[in-house]
Amino acid sequence: MREFGYQRAHDVPGALAVLGADPEARALGGGTNLVDLMKAGVERPALLVDLRDLPLDRIEATDDGGLRIGATVSNSDLAAHPEVRRRYPALTQAVLAGASGQLRNMATVGGNLLQRTRCGYFTDLSKPCNKRTPGSGCPAVEGEHRNHAILGASAHCVAVHPSDMGVALAAFDAVVSYETADGPGEVPLAEFYLPVGDTPHQETALPPGALITAVTLPPAPVAAHSRYRKVRERASYAFAIGSAAAALDVRDGVVHDVRLAFGAVASRPWRAREAERVLTGGPATAEAFATAADAELAAAQALPDNGYKVTLMRNLVVALLTELTEEAGR
Ligand SMILES: Cc1cc2nc3c(=O)[nH]c(=O)nc-3n(C[C@H](O)[C@H](O)[C@H](O)COP(=O)(O)OP(=O)(O)OC[C@H]3O[C@@H](n4cnc5c(N)ncnc54)[C@H](O)[C@@H]3O)c2cc1C
Ligand code: SF4
Secondary structure, three states: OOOOEEEEOOOHHHHHHHHHHOOOEEEEOOOOOHHHHHHHOOOOOOEEEEOOOOOOOOEEEOOOOOEEEEOOOEHHHHHHOHHHHHHOHHHHHHHHOOOOHHHHHHOEHHHHHHOOOOOOOOOOOOOOOOOOOOOOOOOOOOOOOOOOOOOOOEOOEOOOOOOOHHHHHHHOOOEEEEEEOOEEEEEEHHHHEOOOOOOOOOOEOOOOOOEEEEEEEOOOHHHHOEEEEEEEOOOOOOOEEEEEEEEEEEEOOEEEEEEEEEEOOOOOOEEOHHHHHHHOOOEOOHHHHHHHHHHHHOOOOOOOOOOHHHHHHHHHHHHHHHHHHHHHHO
16 A cells, blocks of 8 residues: 555635645545555545545535535435435435444545445456556446346446435435635536546546535425435345335326436446336326336346346336335225
8 A cells, every 4th residue: 555644624725725735645435445546555545635524524504495415415314314314214214224333434425426336347457447548448238247238338348336315315306515725616416427438547527626415305305205225235234236216296096207227237327217207197007117217228238147137127117116006006
């Protein structure tokens, strides 16, 4: 592991100044992903700028009835917040489905969104990987890809984004706020992760040197009736092989409003807009849920060993929306 310096930043301009002065400096949230990647030699920063003292650790109501979540709020505090639990329960469930209690105490909202893929080739320096070393190739396409993408991938990279939290944020139209030396900016989560194309190493729309400062959830009454379901290879402490966040408003048996997003199927949390379109205004039945899932998954391009994810996601959508419908009828 390369020797590195460590500094604590106390305000955002100070953090930006230190990060801007050294292209080899990196922001440190909880360190639960970055430090692992440093140990593996994938990341080799000269300086870590610790963000934990920044005044970005609050969750506040916005004037329009949404929530603004500071970038250094821990995953544990996010999951436990009463307004998150009441207004966006799928977000609490998604966060609690991730990692372990100790990790969630350390991990931050900003770091969770920027965590890197768990593709085994990415962290194995003896193997080529387009994401780690652009132009070197993607051994996963013909190699180990059971847990890799079925939607939105390219021949240059088939890795999935590992975040659970991001799936619920995608379903609820979250907006990412950031700060740069040139001033603030924001980008909807739907545009935050860049298409894979032939540049899988360019992952987000965040300007170079920018700090994520907050994630804002707009008001969404439907989100109060939401759930997150995660399928994994063991019952806890494992990344998803498929997951979904759903919110449903059913009136007289008809879908009035619906939100649906998938995890572990693409390089980003995947908003299932085609399924939402098919569902809206139609009957809230298992047949209609399956038809909507099929419409979304028609774009799937499975590899030889991950076709099971198409069936898995279809079943997940039907189960989740059926549960929400039954809940609404009680
Ligand atoms: C054993 C294990 C199991 C896990 N299981 C799951 C799981 O099931 N589901 C899941 O979703 N996650 C899981 N995780 C991942 C975990 O959620 C992430 O490691 C964590 O969310 C990252 O947050 P962090 O604050 O520690 O990020 P860090 O490791 O500190 O940083 C990650 C990246 O974000 C950058 N960064 C951090 N904050 C900011 C900011 N404000 N602005 C700009 N850049 C920033 C850093 O420079 C770095 O590049 C697991 C991790 C481990 C180790
Ligand atoms: S899937 Fe992406 S991260 Fe994995 S080896 Fe291929 S290029 Fe690298």
